Amino acid sequence: MRDETVMLELPDIIQRPDLQSRRQRGVFALxxxxxxxxxxxxxxPLSTLLGWAFGSVRFEAYVIDSHEHSWASLSIYAVTVGLAGMALLLWAFYNYRRFRHADRRRPPAPLTTERLATSFGVRDAQVEHLQRSHVTTLRHDAWGHIVAIETVSGPCSEAIE
Structure with a gap:
């Protein structure tokens, strides 16, 4: 039986929100x-179970059922949540204004055999041999440099220097 690698052609993902109308983007966001x-x-249900296990009854007894502290406590909680939400909205607006025209997400340069060989400290022929082999064992020295390459069919024909 012959072992063949089948390469599937995956579709490119196209992300172009500028081609959508404002209504389409709004519907998508909704x-x-x-x-x-x-x-x-x-x-x-999980959050209810965790609340029950960690004492939501205490919260109910001290905040909800206690009439002298309930409105004061709930108003402090509401103000705290509101301020935290405003801080997050301000931070998001600041980042939007700062980076709205800067697209820093660029695809990396294609990895060539030469660049791969340089990064591993081996020859181009050895990288091509590694790419063709199915099972490979790399031996490293104490500093992490590749000192030996072994494949299923036998050791690589070129020695590592």
Whole structure:
């Protein structure tokens, strides 16, 4: 039986939100938000169980049932959550304004045999031999340099220097 490697051609992912209308982006954001809400809703029983295990009864007794402290405590919590939310929104707006026209995500340069050989400290022919072999054992010295290459068919014909 012959061992062949089948290369599948994967489609390129095209991300071009500038080609979508404002309405399409809004609908996508709404659907995405609804999906995340549904996903988080699925974890509600787990959060209820954890709250019960770690003392949500205490929270209810000290904050909800205690009439002299409930409004004061809840208002402090609401202000704290509001301030934290505002800080996050300000940070997001700052980052949006700062990086809105800068696209730093560039694909890396294609890895050539020469660059790979240089990074490992071996010859181009050895890299090509490694790429053709299916099972390879690399031996390293104490400093991490490759000192020996062994493949299933036998050791590499060229010695490592």
């Amino acid at each position: 659907l995405s938000g609804l999906g995340w809400m549904l996903w988080l809703y699925l974890f509600l």
